[in-house]
Amino acid sequence: xxxxxxxxxxxxxxxxxxxxxxxxxxxxxxxxxxxxxxxxxxxxxxxxxxxxxxxxxxxxxxxxxxxxxxxxxxxxxxxxxxxxxxxxxxxxxxxxxxxxxxxxxx
Numbered sequence: 001x002x003x004x005x006x007x008x009x010x011x012x013x014x015x016x017x018x019x020x021x022x023x024x025x026x027x028x029x030x031x032x033x034x035x036x037x038x039x040x041x042x043x044x045x046x047x048x049x050x051x052x053x054x055x056x057x058x059x060x061x062x063x064x065x066x067x068x069x070x071x072x073x074x075x076x077x078x079x080x081x082x083x084x085x086x087x088x089x090x091x092x093x094x095x096x097x098x099x100x101x102x103x104x105x106x
Contacts, residue, residue: 008068008076009064009068010083011078011080011083012075012076013060013067014083014086016059016060016063016067018086018089020056021094022097024052025093027056028052028098029097029101032105
């Protein structure tokens, strides 16, 4: 039997992966469309991709922690199959957003 604390964090950080996949795609577009954003990210750490990764990792940890505190501290109340669907949907959405942007802008 799985420990409820382990499952709580699995679900919470799985949801965070799905959300961050979409936010990652939107950040790619923001960098490509705005010279100000790209320049700021370049100056922040010396390379825009390092800043990009840092932002996404911080958001991943923050959202995972926040999701774990939902439902009275029990974490998200969903089945593992539902979590799998959410993670896959988030990743596919992120890929399609970036692909669509480069196909349309490109």
